[in-house]
Amino acid sequence: MLRKVINRLVYFFIFFSAHQVIAQQVVNIDTNTKEHIFVNKEIVCLEDINRNLTIEEVKSAAYQDKFIANKDFYPKNYNRKAAYWYRIKVRFNEKLGHSAIIEFFDQITDHVEAYLPDENGNYVKSKAGADLSFRERSFHHKNFQFLINTDKKGEYFYYFRVESKDQVNVIIVFRTVERFIGYALSEYIMFGFFYGMIVIFSFHNLLMFLAVRRRQYLFYILYVLSVGMFEMSTDGIAFQYLWPNQPVWNEYAYGVSLFFLSTFGLIFTKELLHVKIKAPKINTVINLLIIIRLIYFLVCLFYNTDWFKYKFLEFIPLSLCFFTGIYIWWKKQYGPARFFVLGYFFLSLGFIIKIVHILGWSRLFIGNVVGYYSLSFGFLLEMVFLSFAIGDQVRILRRKKENARKQIIKQMQVNAELKDNINKELEDKVVVRTKEVQQKSAELQQKNITIEHQNEELLSKNTLLEHQAEEISRMNILLEKDNINLKTNIEKVREARVNATEVDFEEFSLKYPDKDSCYKFLADMKWENGYACIKCSNTSYCNGKVPFNRRCTKCAYEESVLHDTIFENNRIPINKAFYLVYLMYNHKGAISSHKLSERIGIRQSTCWTYASKVKKVMEDRKKDIKGSGKSGWSKLIINK
Template sequence: MLVFGFGQLYAQKTIVINDTVPEHIFKSDEIVCLEDASNKLTFGEISSSVFHNRFQKNINYYPKNYNRSSSYWYRVKVNFTKDLNRATVIEFFDQITDHIEAYMPDDNGIYRQSKTGADLNFTDRLYKHKNFEFLVNSTKKGEYYYYFKVKSKDQVNVIIVFRTVERFIQYGLTEYFTYGFFYGMIVIFSFHNLLMFIAVKRRQYLFYILYILSVGLYEMSTDGIAFQYLWPKHPVWNEYAYGVALYFISSFGLIFTKELLHVKVKAPRLNQLINVLLIARLAFFLLCLFYNNDWFKYKFLEFIPLSVGFYTGIYIWWKKQYRPARFFVLGYFFLFLGFVIKVIHILGWARHIPGALGYYSLTFGFLLEMVLLSFAIGDQVRLLKKKKENARKQIIKQMQVNADLKDSINRELEVKVAERTREVQQQAEELLQQNITIEHQNEELLSKNTLLEQQAEEISRMNILLEKDNITLKTNIEKVTDARVNATELDFDEFSQKYPDRDSCYKFLADMKWEHGYKCIKCGNSSYCNGKVPFNRRCTKCAYEESVLHQTIFENNRIPINKAFYLVYLMYNHKGAISSHKLSEKLGIRQSTCWTYAAKVKKVMEERKKDLKGVGKSGWSKLVLDKQA
C-alpha cells in the first residue's frame, strides 16, 4: 500500500477534454520528459513498462531541450470524457525545432508515427502552416498517452497545444491576417521612405529602408513565414536566414542612428564606439557564416548594439537638446521593452504575462519603433526646413558684412597661415626626432626578446629532463615496493605503502577479478558502467551491480580492507602457523576477530595447497579470488 501510494503521489497529471474545450496548452506538470543522450531509444522501449516511471516531471513552465546533442521524449496524458466526433490536432509552436516525431494511438490502440520539423521540406507537412501540426488519430472516449520525440540543434521551447480543427482554422486566419498587416506596414514605410530618398537625396532614408526590410526578413525567418513562401524546398537556409537578418538589423540600425542623430558631430566618442561595434559585429557575423553557423543562436548579443543605440539617442536628446531624438528614444524604448519581455518569455520567467504578448512582444516593439522613427524623420525634416529659412536670412545679412571684412580677414589669414606653417614644421621636426628615439628603443626590445626566447628554450629543455627523471624515479620506487612485498615479510606500515587505502585495494581486486574481461553473472552481458561504489561494475543490460568484493575471500568483510589484505599476507608467509594473538598485536584488532578471519584464510590455503605450490612469496594474492570465479 505504501509503494502504491508513493506511485500515485508522482503520477502524471491527466488532462480532461470534452466538447467545451476548443484548445488546451500543456504546461508545467502536465508534461513529463525523458532525455535520451544516446539518441538510440526506440518508441517500443520508451512506451514499455520499464521506461514508464523513468519520465521526469517538467520543472519549467514550458519544457526545453537543455542538452542540444540529446533527443528528448515528451509524454502527455489526455482523457476524453466522451466521443468528440470532430477532428483535432496537436500543434507545436517553436518554428526552429529541427525534428519532431509524434506517436499517437488510433481507434484500435495502435500507435501511428508522424514526422515533421524545420529540417524537412515545407511541402512535406500535414498542413501548409508555419507551425507543426499532427492530426489526432482517435477522439473516442477514453484515456490516451501521446509521445513526442524532439531533437534540435538550437534550444527551443516545447509548447504543445491541443486544438480542434475549427479553433486551429480560426487561430491561423487571425494570425496570418496580423502578419499581413505587419508586413504590409513594412512595405508601405519602405515605399514612402524610398520616395523621400529620391526627392531629398539624404542617406538616412536609404538606411531606414534597409533597416525595416531587415526587420521584416528577421520576423519572417523566426515566424516560419519565409520558409513557407520564400524557400519551402531549402530547409538548410533556415539555419542562416535569421542570423543574416539580425546582422543587417543591428548594422543598419546603428548606421541609421549615426545619420539621423548626427552622432559624428554631436557625440564623437559615441560615434567611435558605434564604428568599433560595427566592425566587431561584422567579424562575428563572418565567423558564424563561414566557421560555425551554430553561433547564430547567441541572439542575446544583439542586446549590445540595441543598448548602444538606445543610450546614444538618450544622450543626444538629453545632453545636446536635439528635438528629433525624442521620437527616436521613445521608439527604441518600446523596442527595448519588447526585447526584454521576449527574453523573459523565452527563459520561462514570466508566467503571468499573456502568451500572445510574450510571444509577439518583439514584433510589437518593431512595429511601434517603425512608427516613431518615421515621426523622428519627419521632425528632422521640419527642423531642417526651419534651419534653411534662418540660414537664408543669415546669408543675406552676412554677405553685406563679408564685403567689408574680406580684406581684413585675408590679411589675418595670411598671418595665421604663416604661423601655422612654422608650427607644423616644428612639429614635424619633433616627430622625426621621436621616430628616431622609438627606432632605437625597438632595436633594444628586439635584442631583449631574442635573449628571453633563448632562456625560455633552455628552461623548457631542463623541465623535460626533470620530468623524465621524475617518471624514472617513481617507477623505481614502485618496483622496489613490489619487490619488498614479495621478498620479505613487511610490517603493516611498510605493507601500507603498497596498499594505503580502500581504493588501492579495490583497484587491485578489480584488476585481478576482471583480468580476462567483464561478464554479467545474471545475464552474461559483457558491457558495463561504473556502479554506486568505486570499482563496482553495473551491467548496462539488466542493471545488476556486481561488487568488487563478490566471489572473493573478502566478501562480507567487516574490518578495514587494507588490514584484511595484510592478514592474508601474514597467514600466507607463516603458512598458517601464526597465532591469532600475534595477528591481533600486529593489526590492532580484537583476538576473536583475528581468529575468525585466520581460520577462514587457513581453510582456503588447505583447499588450494596444490595450486599454491611453487608460486613463491607472491602467492598470497592468489588466495583472494573464489576458485569457482
C-alpha cells in the same frame, strides 16, 4: 534513535521523488474545449542521450517510470546533443464529434516526431520540423500540426520525440480544427498588417531618399527590411514562402538577418543623430562595434553556424543605440532624438517581455499572445517612432531652411535700401563730378591746342630723324659685312696657326672650345663624302638622340659620331683628346706621357694609354700623313 529518524527521512524523500517521477497530471477534454496549452506537470519528459530509443521502448512499462515531471512552465531541450521524448496524457470525457490537432509553436525546432494512437490503439507516426521541406508537413502552416487520429471517449498517451540544435520551448497545444482555422486566419491577417507596414515604411522612405538624397533614408530602409526578414525567419513565414524546399537555409536565416539588423541599426543611428559631430567618442565605439560584429558574423558563417544561436548578443548594439539616443537627446538637446529614444524604449521593452515569455513568466502579468508577439510589437512601435524622428528632423531642416530664406529676404531688403542710398549719393557725386569734368575739359581743350603746335614741331623733327636713321642703318650693314669678313679671317688665321705651329691648350681650345665643336668637326670629316647606313646602306637620315649622331630613316639604326674614330669609347673630355692627338702628331710620337699629363691636366697612366694608341695609328699611317704638314694630325682621327 537518530538513525531511525534519518532512515525515515530518506524513505520519505525516495517515496516523494518517485511520486514526482511517475506522477502526471491528466488533461480533461470535452466538446466545449476548443484549445488547451500543456504546461508544468501536464508534460513529462525523457532524455534520450544516445538518440536511439524507439516508440516501442519508450511506451513499454520499463520506461514509464523514467519519465520525469517538467520543471519549467514550458519544457526545453537543455542538452542539445540529445533527443527528448515528451508525453502528455489526455482524457476525452465524451466523444468529441469533431477533428482536433496537436500543435507545436517553436518554428526553429529541427525535428519533431509525433506518435498518436488510432482507434485500435496503434501509434501512428507523423513528422515535421525545420529540417524537413515545407511540403512534407501535414498542414501548410508555419507551425507544426499533427492530426489526432481518434476522438472516442477514453484516456490516451501522446508521445513526441524532439531534436534541435538550438534550445527551443516545447509548447504543445491542443486545438480543434475550427479553432485552428480561426486562429491561423487571424494570425496571418496580423502578419499581413505587420509586413504590410514594413513594405509601406520602406516604400515611403525610398521615395524620400529619391527626393532628397539623404543617406539616412536608405539605411532606414535597409534596417526595416532586416527587421522584416528577421521576423519572417522567426515566425517561419520565410520558410513557408521564400525557401520552402531549402530547409538548410533556416540555419543561416536568423544569423544573417540579425547581422544586417544590428549593423544597419547602428549605421542608421549614426546618420540620424549626427553622432560623428555631436558625440565623436560614441561614434568611434559604434564603428568598433560594427567591425567586431562583422568579424563575429564571418566566423559564425564560415567556421561554426551553431554560434548564430547566441541571439542575446544583439542586446549589445541595441543598448548602444538606446544609450546614444539618450545621450544626444539629454546632453546635446537634439529634438529628433526624443522619438528615437521612445522607439528604442518600446523595442527594449518588447525584448525584455520576449525573454520573460521564453522563461515562462509572462503568464503571471501579461497574456501569452502579448508575450509571444512582444518583440514584433516592439519593432512595429520602434519603426513608427523612428519615422517620427525622421519627420522631426525633416521639419527642423525645413524650419532652418525657412529661417534662412527669411533671413535672405530680409538681407535683400536691407541691400535694396543700401543700394537706393548709395545710388542717391552717387547721383549727387555725379553732378558735382560733371561740373569738375566740364571745367577740366575746358582746360584740356586749351592744352590740346598747345599740344597740336608741339606735335607739328615733333613731326618735322621726326622726319629729320628718319633720314638720319636710314643713314645709320646703311652704315650698320656695311659694318656687319666687315665684321663677318674679320671674323672669317680670324678663324682662318687661328686654324692656320694651329696647323702651322704648336700651340698651348688654351689657344687650341679657341678652335675647339667644347664638345659640340669637336663633334661637329668629327661629323664633317666622317661624312664629308655623304652618309650611308652601316646596317642597310640607306643614304637618308635624321638627327639622333645625341647631337651630331645620325639615325637611319629606314632601319632606325643610330650611328654615333664617335663610331669608327680614334675617339670611340673615349673616357676623357673630347677637346683634351683632340689636343692629345695634336701634340703626339707634332712631336712625332716622341713626347712622354708625363709631359702630356702636365700639359693636358690628365693622369699620367691615362695619357700613356691614349699616347700608345695614337702612336700605333701613326705608325700604321706613315705613308698617309707623310708630307701633310702641321694639319696632318686630323688624318689620324678617322679609322680606315
